Amino acid sequence: MSLPDRLRAPLISAVVATLISGLLAYAPTAAEAAAKPDRRPASAGANTPAPGTRAAMLAREQRRAKADGLTRSRVKFARSSYLCVGYKACNQAGMGSGGYAAVNDKMYWRMYAGHNCTNYAAYRMVSSGLPNTRPWSGGGNATYWGTSVPSLTDKVPTVGAVAWWKANAGPAGSAGHVAYVERVVSATEIVISQDSWGGDFSWATVTKASGNWPSGFIHFNDLKLVNKAAPTVSGIAKVGSTLTASAGTWNPTDAKVSYQWYANGAAIPSATKSTLPITGGLLGQSIKVKTTASKTGFAKKAATSAATAAVLPGVLTSTTAPAVSGVVKVDKTLTLNQGAWNVAPDSTTVQWYADGQPIAGAVTGTLKLTPDLAGRAITASVTASRAYYDPIAVATAATAPVALGTIKAKRKPTMTGKAKPGQTLTVDPGLYRPTDATAAIQWLRDGQPVPGAVGTTYRVSGADLGAKISSSITVVRAGYATTALTTPVTARAKATPRIKVERVRLKHGVKLRLTVLTRLVPTVEGAVQVRVQGGFRQKVVLRHGVARLRVSDLPKGKRALKIVYLGSPTVARVAKRGTVSMP
Structure with missing residues (x-):
């Protein structure tokens, strides 16, 4: 797996340039340390440094290094490898120096103080509990670390180990390089924290594919999985019950935990879950559980619970309660699921109930809901029997009252x-x-x-x-x-009217009197549309069922007449045709 992209924040270009341009990893030999004013803490036998400026001290260290044959070694990681640079930036990103930022002016394992990979790695080992005494004799340059303690060095990355590069291996220069393993992502990817001569403190990702994989890993004092509290077993140790194990408490807390159950000290085959059903074969035996914690980069660690009392004989119990399913409504059918038992019963019987009263003849796995059951709550009881066990009856939860049928x-x-x-x-x-x-x-x-x-x-x-x-x-x-x-509604009920036409001849036209009437409506309201052949058209509103109008300005002779009553909410539309003679 890879680290989240959010950890690969862009680096400040000037700081990265400084890292890449001059990372030197070396430490003085024993002879050099004896000739050089010792800046170790008083607890490590350090002497007070000789007075002088920082520049003078640096020049003196350089001369001694040259005299002892020590060379500067540059460390070159790809920019994309860095997760943070600088004590402050790394600390803000949750990637600290383990306290080194506050004490980097002191020497650890006779390594040069300050920005120096060997002094930082030595500090992390001392912080883990080792004494502030270099655990080997000879040169302190990073390239010597792995070869000086071969019994502690292998190819396996672990959290808390020192990642070690030989001279000129991967990113290291002629003096080699060391770093502290913060995380083991996989067998081919690690996260390290490091400091560097002429550079700055940083965290970085290293993969095998990058060509920067360490020459080895030195296991001075690796971080270990720690059991803070042993696992415990809860439940009643009797046939038919289920015991449950806690994982125990571990540090780191995200360690994965596996389980193995034991009976009278012997591992129970396939019993590798956090729960253990107690079968008849375990009768009379004491039970305990061992939990094993594992995490990439750490050695596995196991812890064992206290043993239970001897397993007692069991009782027949329901592990999954019986249940009624189906639509609770007249004409529907309910189905009984008889549930499950800690051991298989030899036989079971069923009885259905309505409001707690047995329903005659209802002794099968289904129940047809008849109209007489409307409004009554339904339950069912399953009675299980097995040789050498007490019979047990288990009832379902009550249904809602049976709903009326549709x-x-x-x-x-x-x-x-x-x-x-x-x-x-x-x-x-x-x-x-x-x-x-x-x-x-x-x-x-x-x-x-x-x-x-x-x-x-x-x-x-x-x-x-x-x-x-x-x-x-x-x-x-x-x-x-x-x-x-x-049913669908009808159209509005309306009376059918008739139209009465009266004509009065005038000198230059005809006067029409139109009456719309029906016996069901005393006075017909609405309007009539009058058309006369030759281009006459007029709409007239009825007044008390009567409309009057004058037709004129048409050629002489008989003309076709059409009268349309346009209707009202209670009277239907009707038309009448006739003629009118124009003078």
């Missing part, structure tokens, strides 16, 4: 006839399931019940003028929800 229309209601006064409308109520459901018909005028208007027929009267007629069919059956359907 009456279904096999054929929807229809209505025939015309909504005209004196005409009869007829409704077919339709067909329904169940077939013994009964239908009641109520006639509606503009959606409101017409008092006393029930049954399959309805005679339209003057009271219906201007209204739309429909019917409501209510279907009922015990144990079922009432169903109500409505």
Whole structure:
């Protein structure tokens, strides 16, 4: 796996240039350390440095290095390898120096203080608990580290180890390089923290594919997985029960934990989960669990729980409670899932209940919900039996009360006839399931019940003028929800009028008096449209059922006449044709 991209933040170009241009990793030999003023801490036997300027001290160190044959070695990592540069920037990014930033003016393992890979790596080892005494004799340059302690050096990266590069290997120069292994991402990718001569503190990613893989890893004092609290076993140790193990407490906390259960000290085959079902074969044996923590870059660590008392004989128990499934509604069928048991029963029996009362004959895995069960809560009980176990009865949770059934229309209601006064409308109520459901018909005028208007027929009267007629069919059956359907509404009921025309001859035209009347409406309102052959057209509003108009300016002779009453909410549209003679 690779580190998240967010860790590969862009580096300040000037700092990166400084890193790449001059990383020197070396330390003085024992002879050099003896000749040089010792700047080790007092606890390590350090002497107070001789007075002098920093420049003078640096020049003196350079002369001694040259006299001892030490050479500057430059470390060259690709810019993309760096995750952070500088104590402050790295600390803000959550990648600290382990406290080195505050004490880098001191010498560790007789390494030069300050920005120096060997002094930093030595500091991390001393911080891990090792004494501030170089654990080998001879040169302190990074290239000598791995060869000086071959028994501690191998090719396996671990967290807390020192990553070591021989002289001129990978990114190292002629003095080699060392760094501290912060993380092991995989067998081919690690994250290191390092300091460098002439450069700065940094964190970086190293992969085998980059060509910068260390020459080896020195395991002075690797970080270890630590068990802070042993695993524990909870549950009752008896046949048929399940024991549960805790993982224990580990540091680092993100270590992966595996399990192995034991009976009387012997590993139980395939018992590698955090839970252990206790079978009859474990009767009388003491149980314990061992948890093993693992994390990439760390050696595995195991811890063992205390042993339980000897496993007791068990009881037949339900591990998965029986349950009822299905739609809880009249005409539907419920199904019983008998659940699961810690051991297989020899036999089971079933009984269904309604509101806690046994339902006669309901002893199978299914139950048809009949109308008499409407409104009652349903449960089922499963009784399991097995030789050498006590029988046990387990009930399901109660269902909601059985809902009323739904009456279904096999054929929807229809209505025939015309909504005209004196005409009869007829409704077919339709067909329904169940077939013994009964239908009641109520006639509606503009959606409101017409008092006393029930049954399959309805005679339209003057009271219906201007209204739309429909019917409501209510279907009922015990144990079922009432169903109500409505037929489509008719057009508005209207009276059919007649038009009476009176003509009065004038000197230059004709005067027409038009009367629109019907016996069902005392006074017809609305308007009439009059057309006379030759181009005459006029719309006239009725006044008390009468319209008057004058037709003139047409050629002499007989002309076709068309009168159209345009209708009203209670009176239908009607037309009349005739002739008129123009003088």
